[in-house]
Amino acid sequence: MTEARPRPKMRTVGGTLEDFERDLISNLYYQRGTTLESASGPDAYHTLAVTVRDRLVDRYARTAAAHYAANPRFVYYLSAEYLLGRQLRQNLLYTGAEQWLRPVAEDLGAPLEELEAYDVEPGLGNGGLGRLAACLLDSMATLDIPAVGYGIRYEFGIFKQAFRDGAQVERPDDWTFYGNPWEFPAPDDRQVVGFYGTTARALDDPTGLRRQWTPGETVRGEPSHMLVPGFGTQTVNMIRLWRARASRESFDLSRFSAGQYKEAVEDIVRAENISKVLYPDDSTEQGRELRLKQQYFLVACSLRDIIRRYRLRNTGWDGFPAKVVIQLNDTHPVMAITELMRLLVDVYRVDWDLAWSITRRTFNYTCHTLLPEALETWPVALLERLLPRHMEIIYSINHFFLQEVAATYPGDVDKLRRLSIIEEGSERRVRMAHLAVVGSTAVNGVAELHTRLLTATTLRDFAELWPYKFHNVTNGVTPRRFIRLANPRLSALITDRLGDEGWLTDLERLERLGDAVDDPEFLTRWREVKRQNKVDLARHVERSTGVVIDPEALCDVMIKRFHEYKRQHLKLLHVITLFNRIRENPDLDVVPRTVLFGGKAAPGYHAMKLLIHLVNAVAEAVDTDPVVSRRLKVVLLPDYNVTKAQFIIPAADLSEQISLAGKEASGTGNMKLALNGAVTIGTLDGANIEIRDRVGAENFFLFGLNTADAADLRRHYRPRAFYEQDPELRAAVDAIASGVFAKGDRALFAPVVDAMLGRDEYLALADYRSYVDCQEAVAEAWRDQERWTRMSVLNSARSGFFSSDRTVRDYCDLIWRVEPVRVSPA
Numbered sequence: 001m002t003e004a005r006p007r008p009k010m011r012t013v014g015g016t017l018e019d020f021e022r023d024l025i026s027n028l029y030y031q032r033g034t035t036l037e038s039a040s041g042p043d044a045y046h047t048l049a050v051t052v053r054d055r056l057v058d059r060y061a062r063t064a065a066a067h068y069a070a071n072p073r074f075v076y077y078l079s080a081e082y083l084l085g086r087q088l089r090q091n092l093l094y095t096g097a098e099q100w101l102r103p104v105a106e107d108l109g110a111p112l113e114e115l116e117a118y119d120v121e122p123g124l125g126n127g128g129l130g131r132l133a134a135c136l137l138d139s140m141a142t143l144d145i146p147a148v149g150y151g152i153r154y155e156f157g158i159f160k161q162a163f164r165d166g167a168q169v170e171r172p173d174d175w176t177f178y179g180n181p182w183e184f185p186a187p188d189d190r191q192v193v194g195f196y197g198t199t200a201r202a203l204d205d206p207t208g209l210r211r212q213w214t215p216g217e218t219v220r221g222e223p224s225h226m227l228v229p230g231f232g233t234q235t236v237n238m239i240r241l242w243r244a245r246a247s248r249e250s251f252d253l254s255r256f257s258a259g260q261y262k263e264a265v266e267d268i269v270r271a272e273n274i275s276k277v278l279y280p281d282d283s284t285e286q287g288r289e290l291r292l293k294q295q296y297f298l299v300a301c302s303l304r305d306i307i308r309r310y311r312l313r314n315t316g317w318d319g320f321p322a323k324v325v326i327q328l329n330d331t332h333p334v335m336a337i338t339e340l341m342r343l344l345v346d347v348y349r350v351d352w353d354l355a356w357s358i359t360r361r362t363f364n365y366t367c368h369t370l371l372p373e374a375l376e377t378w379p380v381a382l383l384e385r386l387l388p389r390h391m392e393i394i395y396s397i398n399h400f401f402l403q404e405v406a407a408t409y410p411g412d413v414d415k416l417r418r419l420s421i422i423e424e425g426s427e428r429r430v431r432m433a434h435l436a437v438v439g440s441t442a443v444n445g446v447a448e449l450h451t452r453l454l455t456a457t458t459l460r461d462f463a464e465l466w467p468y469k470f471h472n473v474t475n476g477v478t479p480r481r482f483i484r485l486a487n488p489r490l491s492a493l494i495t496d497r498l499g500d501e502g503w504l505t506d507l508e509r510l511e512r513l514g515d516a517v518d519d520p521e522f523l524t525r526w527r528e529v530k531r532q533n534k535v536d537l538a539r540h541v542e543r544s545t546g547v548v549i550d551p552e553a554l555c556d557v558m559i560k561r562f563h564e565y566k567r568q569h570l571k572l573l574h575v576i577t578l579f580n581r582i583r584e585n586p587d588l589d590v591v592p593r594t595v596l597f598g599g600k601a602a603p604g605y606h607a608m609k610l611l612i613h614l615v616n617a618v619a620e621a622v623d624t625d626p627v628v629s630r631r632l633k634v635v636l637l638p639d640y641n642v643t644k645a646q647f648i649i650p651a652a653d654l655s656e657q658i659s660l661a662g663k664e665a666s667g668t669g670n671m672k673l674a675l676n677g678a679v680t681i682g683t684l685d686g687a688n689i690e691i692r693d694r695v696g697a698e699n700f701f702l703f704g705l706n707t708a709d710a711a712d713l714r715r716h717y718r719p720r721a722f723y724e725q726d727p728e729l730r731a732a733v734d735a736i737a738s739g740v741f742a743k744g745d746r747a748l749f750a751p752v753v754d755a756m757l758g759r760d761e762y763l764a765l766a767d768y769r770s771y772v773d774c775q776e777a778v779a780e781a782w783r784d785q786e787r788w789t790r791m792s793v794l795n796s797a798r799s800g801f802f803s804s805d806r807t808v809r810d811y812c813d814l815i816w817r818v819e820p821v822r823v824s825p826a
């Protein structure tokens, strides 16, 4: 008998700069097939990225092994969007290799800025919802929570925004043009997903609840994954992204040979269209069938993968919810509920009642909105065609659910109608939020006010039926990306003051900065950090727009998607008011301000695209007026994304959070800005309320109607009354109407004026006076720089609650009930 040869051992990466440099040269040579002398920019970037990535792989392998051994309960986060932000700096920081960036860039002969320019942010999301998903994954890894994020690998992410003569133009975001070095393909885990087709009764099932679906089309899901490292720990989780591919037989060789080139690839194109683009709209539905296909594609692939993973260590279905908790990020992945039912009942032959009990114990649902138009519904007719078996399952779920409702509220037909998963009407539709609530153990809102309104209005009947299902989990943001990476100067100052970097994983420690507000030297250093950040931002703004801004001016920022409820137009009315005041009285003593807007409008959202055009037009009018431009600057920075956010937020003095009360679910931009020492001017909306409660009313500029007063006013609202009563408001609106911002063209921006004086859906005119007066209080506070700096420090010091680490702990305590798994060092 020959003795077994020992298995070869992996030589893991070394921890010194020399090790790093040796691996770098080796990767350049063996992976890119080039040398230091002849490497191009993309070669240099790619090699650096891969060398950093190598340092995560060892941790990832140990994490997988620890998870396999512990067989823990996993969190599976399903989200149609992830807004991850750039990976290079993050992974340098998380691997401890950050300090080598400079010497290594020198080795590569490439300036740092050029290297970073190749580090494209994966724009796989629209805004706050996608960024929340990314923050939660970061915190789950940091807290050693076993978790996997599932999403779609869109070929084109959120469009790139540019301006032509002030109007928004959208360009495709070909984010993998140079390849994505952060991604590992995993072809062995591919899945096959069906669409269309027919269903038939399973002959051996007397209940009729089990049926057979024969799809009319099948598509392959090809997975790849990106690593999600925890900070200050060994855990590296992953996010698995699915790309749609045609099944192997789709290429029609005979047609191709006959010269029918287009027809030969028709099936391939149709299949691959599924993961082609992210729908650039975060509030209303469009793209219809293809969008629904995307949603089902994501959940079908992900559920098969979750079941595959479950079966690696477990057998039987009863124990499934003990090992699997699935969090649905909004309604986009809600078809997962029907898909799990189908798999259990039709494929694995689990009895309906047991399958339903397993399903309900597995899922939880996060609601992200209050706007009725953002509550997703799908036509029954479309579902019957695209996913016939799932529509049957929805009918059955609804049937049993309504029986339960009828037993609870005998004779209350209206209750049944309101609670039903199916909306009756000229076109019958499936209410995805209802399906989500019925099929979940826990439902959560994302800020205290939001949860309260959700249970009092939007989902009120459900909250009465199942009060114990509803929870609040206030959103948070990761301090690693939004303080440490975005604002290294402030981070160094905080670390210096607090003694170590422990605050980065225990953000409530910032509280101790509060002691520093009476230390004039600390205040001076704080102010100097902000000033230097503004100098950097000014350079960035000048390079990308040509506009020169004064770093000494009050930096007033409104950065978020353009949406009517967020009320960029209210901010613009304030800007025009300042413009009018300075023009009328050139000697007026005003506080110099830079008003910085950033944000995209959905391509089909014409009112908001016009508003973007108007912002640019006002910016130009301000800039070309010699008197005004000395005290006021307006800039709309193009293509707002996570990378831009990381530039802008550290430089902000004033954070604009001015949505109409009761409309913004939470907001997270508000948290990022407060943590970086911006003072908020805001309404009692979303998480603004919780920010104000913590930082103190004296460190927050509050204005506007509250939710109840806004609802009251709505009933008899006449925007013209406000317009007629307030000369400054009238002047601002009239200025838009007069065409002064459109070279005399009165028609161009007329729709903006009509919307304001007509319905003024979000009561901007009603809040105008309160807002403009509040901005005067801001200016007064700014004149006393010491007072302002104290406010700024206290905003950071008291916002530690808004770490996404706390958010994840809340999810763990209230909903997930998962335990961390420690991964031991190599």
Ligand SMILES: *Cc1c(COP(=O)(O)O)cnc(C)c1O
Pocket (backbone or CB within 6 Å): 083, 126, 127, 128, 131, 559, 560, 561, 640, 641, 642, 645, 666, 667, 668, 669, 670, 672
């Ligand atoms: C944080 C963030 C958002 C969300 O901003 P809100 O002000 O909460 O709407 C949107 N986009 C990007 C790029 C972000 O980083």
